[in-house]
Amino acid sequence: GWYCNITHPTMVRGDTVYWHDLYVDVVQKCDGEILVLDEDELADSGLRQRDPELHELIVNTRDIIVKKIQTRGYPFSEIERRGD
Numbered sequence: 001g002w003y004c005n006i007t008h009p010t011m012v013r014g015d016t017v018y019w020h021d022l023y024v025d026v027v028q029k030c031d032g033e034i035l036v037l038d039e040d041e042l043a044d045s046g047l048r049q050r051d052p053e054l055h056e057l058i059v060n061t062r063d064i065i066v067k068k069i070q071t072r073g074y075p076f077s078e079i080e081r082r083g084d
Contacts, residue, residue: 006023007022008020008022023038024042036066
C-alpha cells in the first residue's frame with residue numbers, strides 16, 4: 001500500500017527531517033481501497049477562511065493523488081495490487 005502525507009516541501013538538515021503537515025493524508029491499501037484521512041481536521045482548522053489559497057492547494061493535491069492512484073499513474077504504477 002501507499003501512505004501519502006500532504007505537506008509543504010520537506011527539508012533535511014543533518015540527521016533531521018523537517019516537514020509542515022497539511023492535515024490531509026491519502027492511503028491506498030494493498031487491496032486497492034483508497035482512504036482519505038483527516039479531512040475533519042482540515043475543516044476544523046479554519047484554513048478555508050484564513051488562507052483559502054492554501055486550502056485549495058491542499059484539496060487539489062488530494063484530488064491529484066487520488067486520481068493518480070485510480071489510474072495507476074506514477075509512482076502508483078510501480079506496485080501490483082493483490083488480485084492483479
